[in-house]
Amino acid sequence: MYLNKGKANTNTITMSKQALRVLNNHHSTTIIFNSLNTTTLSLPQTRQIHAQIIRIGLHLNSHFTTKLLSLYANHLQFTQSNNLIKSIQHPDVFTFSTLIHAYSKLNHFTQTIYFFSQMISHGLVPDTRVIPSVVKSCTGLYDLKRGKQVHGFCLTSGLFQDSFVQSSFIHLYVKCGQLSYARKVFDEMSEQDVVSCSALVSGYARDGCVKEVKLVFGRMIEIGVEPNLVSWNGMVAGFNQSGLCLEAVMVFREMHLSGFKPDGTTVSSVLPAVGDLEDVMVGVQIHGYVYKQGFGSDKCVVSALIDMYGKCSCVGMMSLVFEEMPDRDVGACNALVSGFARNGLTDDALEAFNRLRNQELELNVVSWTSIIACCSQHGKDIEALDLFREMQVSGVKPNAVTIPCLLPACGNIAALMHGKAAHGFSLRTGISDNVYVGSALIDMYANCGRINLARLCFDRMPIRNIVCWNAIMGGYAMHGNAKEVIEIFHLMAKSDQKPDFITFTSLLSACSHSGFTEQGEQFFNKMSKDYGIKPRIEHYACLVTLLSRAGKLKEAFSTIENMPFEPDACVWGALLSSCRVHNNIKLAEMAANKLFELEPNNPGNYVLLSNIYANKGLWKEVDRVRDLMKSMGMKKNPGCSWIEIKNKVHMLLAGDASHPQMSEVLEKLDNMSMEMKKFGCLPVTSFVLQDVEDQEKEHILCGHSEKLAVVLGLLNTPQGSTLQVIKNLRICGDCHDFIKFISKFEQRQIFVRDTNRFHHFKDGLCSCGDYW
Structure with missing residues (x-):
C-alpha cells in the first residue's frame, strides 16, 4: 500500500515537471510573440529572442521566423536574413514578401531584387503587393533591363492587370527616360488614376514635351480625374528642369487661378524659372505670396528667393532676404555667394563667404566650389588656389565639379604645378575619367603651354563629348598649330561627333594665326553649307582677322559691310588690330570711330588708335587721342605678367x-x-x-x-x-x-x-x- 502510494507520488512529481515545462514554454512563447510584434527591438535583443526561439523549438514555426526576418531586415542584417531564410525548409510567399517589403521600404534596392530572385527560384509566384516594391527597386537603381524582365514576368503571370502594378511601371519608365513605354502602359491601364497621370505629366514636363503634357492633362479632365497638388508640382518642377521657364511660370499661374494653393515645393520650384527669365516683377509677387502664406520659415523657399533675386541682379533685395532669415542654413549661404558671383561682385562674395565661415556655419562642397568658381571666373586666380588649399584643410573633399572650377585659375596664370597637383588629386579620387574634369585638364595644360600633355589627357579619355573635342582644338588653336586643329577636326568627323559653332571658332582662329587664308575661307563656307551651322558674330570676327592679317583689308571691310547682322566690337576690333600691323590709318580711323560708339569707356580702343598714330610719327594725333582719354577719366591698362x-x-x-x-x-x-x-x-x-x-x-x-x-x-x-x-x-x-x-x-x-x-x-x- 505504501509502495503504491510512493509510486503515485513519483508519478505526480513527474507530471508536475512536464506540466511546468509546458507552462514555462507557453509563457516564453507568449513573451516572444509579444516581443516580436514590437518595432523597437535593438539588434542584440533580436538576437536574444532568436536564440530563445531555437532553444524552445519554435524555429520551424513560419510565423516566428517571418517576424524575425522582418526585424533583421530593419537592422540591415542582410547576411543574417539570408542565413535565416535558408534554414526554413519550406519558405512561403509571405516569408519572402516580408523581406522584400522591408528592404524596399528602407531603399535597399539591391537586396530587394536579390530576395525577389530567390523567391522565383523557389517556384513561388508573388502577389500584386510584392511587384510594386520590386519595380520601385528597379526604378531606384535605374535598372531598366531588369525592370523590363519583371514587366515581362507580370504579363505572362497575369499580374499586370493590377492598377498598382501598372502605376509602378509608369514610374519606372518615366524615371528611366522611356516615356514611350510609360505612355503605352498608361494607355493600356483599365483605370487611369491621379497617381499614374501625375507621374506621366511630370515625366513629359521634365523632357520638355509641352504638347504631350497638355494632352495627358486634358485626358485627366476628360475621364474625371482631378489633378492634385502633386500633379501641378510635377509640371512646374518638370518644366523648370527642362529649361522651359516660361511654361513653368504659366503652369504656376494656371494652378493658382484653378483654386489650388501652391505649397512650399511649388514656390521653390517656380522661383528658379522666374530668375532665369529675369522677371523680377513676377518674383516680387511670389515673394508677397510667400509672406502671406507663412512660408518665410521654409529654408528651401527662402534659398530660392535669394537665388531668384541674384539672377535678376537685385543684389539689395537678395541681401535683405538673407539678413531677415531667422535660421540660416548652408543652402541660403550658397545662394547668397552665388548671387554675388553671378553679378560680378567677387569682393562681396568673398566677404560673405568668410563672414559665414567665421560664424562657424558648416559649409559644404557646394559652398567651397561656388566661391572657387567665382574667383576663377573674375580674375582672382591666386585667391581661387588659396581657397582650394583651405577647402582641403577644413576637411571638405573636392568633387568632379570643384576641379573643373579650379583648373581655369591654374591656366589663367600658368600655375602649372598647382594644375598638376589638381590632376593628381583627380587621379587619386577616380574622377579623372569624368568628361568635364578631362576637358578642364586639357584646357589647363594648353593654357600652361604644355600642349603635348593636353593631347595626352585627350588621348587617354575613355569617353569624349563635344566639350572634350573643342578643348583640344581650342588648345592647338591658341598655340597656332593649324595643322593639328585640322587633323583633330577630321578625327572628330570619323568618330561621328558632330561639330558645333565653337568647333568652327577654333578652326577659323587657328587658320588666322597660321596664315591659312584659303583653308579658313573654305571652313567658313562649309560651316553652313555642309553642317547647317549659321555663322555667328564670332565667326565673322575670325574671318575678318583671317583676311585682314593676310593683307586683304578691303576684303575684310567688304565682309563687315555684307554681314547679315550689325557688326559688334569684336568685329571692328579685329579690323583695327590688323590696321596696326599693316599701317592703314584710313581704315583704322573708321574702325576706331565705330568702336568709340560701341564701347565708349574701353581704353584699349583709344590706346590702339594712339599706337597706330605713334607708329607713323603722328604725335599731334597721339596727343589728341590721349587728351580725349584723359577728359573721359580713362587710363591705359598697365602691362602685367x-x-x-x-x-x-x-x-x-x-x-x-x-x-x-x-x-x-x-x-x-x-x-x-x-x-x-x-x-x-x-x-x-x-x-x-x-x-x-x-x-x-x-x-x-x-x-x-x-x-x-x-x-x-x-x-x-x-x-x-x-x-x-x-x-x-x-x-x-x-x-x-x-x-x-x-x-x-x-x-x-x-x-x-x-x-x-x-x-x-x-x-x-x-x-x-x-x-x-
Missing part, C-alpha cells in the same frame, strides 16, 4: 620696382641688353609709342613686364629649365626679339602667352614665325 617659380606665382607690372629682387632683375637685364648689342641685335625703339629720345626709349623698353618676368625666371631657376610667362596684353616686337635672343643665348625654352596666342621660343626662333 605672371611667372610661376617654385610653386609660387609672381606678378610683375611694367615699370614697377616693388618686387624684392627688382635690382637684380634690372642688373641682369642691362647685361642681357649689352650682350644683344654685341651680337648686333639693337632695341626696336619704334615700339616705344612716346615722343622721347632714343636713350629714354631704350629705358622704357627695359621696363616691359614680360622682359622683367623672363629675367626673374632666369635668376631663380636651374640652367636649361623651361620658363613660362603670361601677359595681359599683346607682346611687343622688341620683347619678342629680346626673348628670341635669350632662348638661344641662355639655351632655354620659353613659353609666352599674350592676349592673342602662345609663343614658343627655342634656339632663337618662335613658333609663330614672327606672325602674330
Whole structure:
C-alpha cells in the first residue's frame, strides 16, 4: 500500500515537471510573440529572442521566423536574413514578401531584387503587393533591363492587370527616360488614376514635351480625374528642369487661378524659372505670396528667393532676404555667394563667404566650389588656389565639379604645378575619367603651354563629348598649330561627333594665326553649307582677322559691310588690330570711330588708335587721342605678367620696382641688353609709342613686364629649365626679339602667352614665325 502510494507520488512529481515545462514554454512563447510584434527591438535583443526561439523549438514555426526576418531586415542584417531564410525548409510567399517589403521600404534596392530572385527560384509566384516594391527597386537603381524582365514576368503571370502594378511601371519608365513605354502602359491601364497621370505629366514636363503634357492633362479632365497638388508640382518642377521657364511660370499661374494653393515645393520650384527669365516683377509677387502664406520659415523657399533675386541682379533685395532669415542654413549661404558671383561682385562674395565661415556655419562642397568658381571666373586666380588649399584643410573633399572650377585659375596664370597637383588629386579620387574634369585638364595644360600633355589627357579619355573635342582644338588653336586643329577636326568627323559653332571658332582662329587664308575661307563656307551651322558674330570676327592679317583689308571691310547682322566690337576690333600691323590709318580711323560708339569707356580702343598714330610719327594725333582719354577719366591698362617659380606665382607690372629682387632683375637685364648689342641685335625703339629720345626709349623698353618676368625666371631657376610667362596684353616686337635672343643665348625654352596666342621660343626662333 505504501509502495503504491510512493509510486503515485513519483508519478505526480513527474507530471508536475512536464506540466511546468509546458507552462514555462507557453509563457516564453507568449513573451516572444509579444516581443516580436514590437518595432523597437535593438539588434542584440533580436538576437536574444532568436536564440530563445531555437532553444524552445519554435524555429520551424513560419510565423516566428517571418517576424524575425522582418526585424533583421530593419537592422540591415542582410547576411543574417539570408542565413535565416535558408534554414526554413519550406519558405512561403509571405516569408519572402516580408523581406522584400522591408528592404524596399528602407531603399535597399539591391537586396530587394536579390530576395525577389530567390523567391522565383523557389517556384513561388508573388502577389500584386510584392511587384510594386520590386519595380520601385528597379526604378531606384535605374535598372531598366531588369525592370523590363519583371514587366515581362507580370504579363505572362497575369499580374499586370493590377492598377498598382501598372502605376509602378509608369514610374519606372518615366524615371528611366522611356516615356514611350510609360505612355503605352498608361494607355493600356483599365483605370487611369491621379497617381499614374501625375507621374506621366511630370515625366513629359521634365523632357520638355509641352504638347504631350497638355494632352495627358486634358485626358485627366476628360475621364474625371482631378489633378492634385502633386500633379501641378510635377509640371512646374518638370518644366523648370527642362529649361522651359516660361511654361513653368504659366503652369504656376494656371494652378493658382484653378483654386489650388501652391505649397512650399511649388514656390521653390517656380522661383528658379522666374530668375532665369529675369522677371523680377513676377518674383516680387511670389515673394508677397510667400509672406502671406507663412512660408518665410521654409529654408528651401527662402534659398530660392535669394537665388531668384541674384539672377535678376537685385543684389539689395537678395541681401535683405538673407539678413531677415531667422535660421540660416548652408543652402541660403550658397545662394547668397552665388548671387554675388553671378553679378560680378567677387569682393562681396568673398566677404560673405568668410563672414559665414567665421560664424562657424558648416559649409559644404557646394559652398567651397561656388566661391572657387567665382574667383576663377573674375580674375582672382591666386585667391581661387588659396581657397582650394583651405577647402582641403577644413576637411571638405573636392568633387568632379570643384576641379573643373579650379583648373581655369591654374591656366589663367600658368600655375602649372598647382594644375598638376589638381590632376593628381583627380587621379587619386577616380574622377579623372569624368568628361568635364578631362576637358578642364586639357584646357589647363594648353593654357600652361604644355600642349603635348593636353593631347595626352585627350588621348587617354575613355569617353569624349563635344566639350572634350573643342578643348583640344581650342588648345592647338591658341598655340597656332593649324595643322593639328585640322587633323583633330577630321578625327572628330570619323568618330561621328558632330561639330558645333565653337568647333568652327577654333578652326577659323587657328587658320588666322597660321596664315591659312584659303583653308579658313573654305571652313567658313562649309560651316553652313555642309553642317547647317549659321555663322555667328564670332565667326565673322575670325574671318575678318583671317583676311585682314593676310593683307586683304578691303576684303575684310567688304565682309563687315555684307554681314547679315550689325557688326559688334569684336568685329571692328579685329579690323583695327590688323590696321596696326599693316599701317592703314584710313581704315583704322573708321574702325576706331565705330568702336568709340560701341564701347565708349574701353581704353584699349583709344590706346590702339594712339599706337597706330605713334607708329607713323603722328604725335599731334597721339596727343589728341590721349587728351580725349584723359577728359573721359580713362587710363591705359598697365602691362602685367605672371611667372610661376617654385610653386609660387609672381606678378610683375611694367615699370614697377616693388618686387624684392627688382635690382637684380634690372642688373641682369642691362647685361642681357649689352650682350644683344654685341651680337648686333639693337632695341626696336619704334615700339616705344612716346615722343622721347632714343636713350629714354631704350629705358622704357627695359621696363616691359614680360622682359622683367623672363629675367626673374632666369635668376631663380636651374640652367636649361623651361620658363613660362603670361601677359595681359599683346607682346611687343622688341620683347619678342629680346626673348628670341635669350632662348638661344641662355639655351632655354620659353613659353609666352599674350592676349592673342602662345609663343614658343627655342634656339632663337618662335613658333609663330614672327606672325602674330
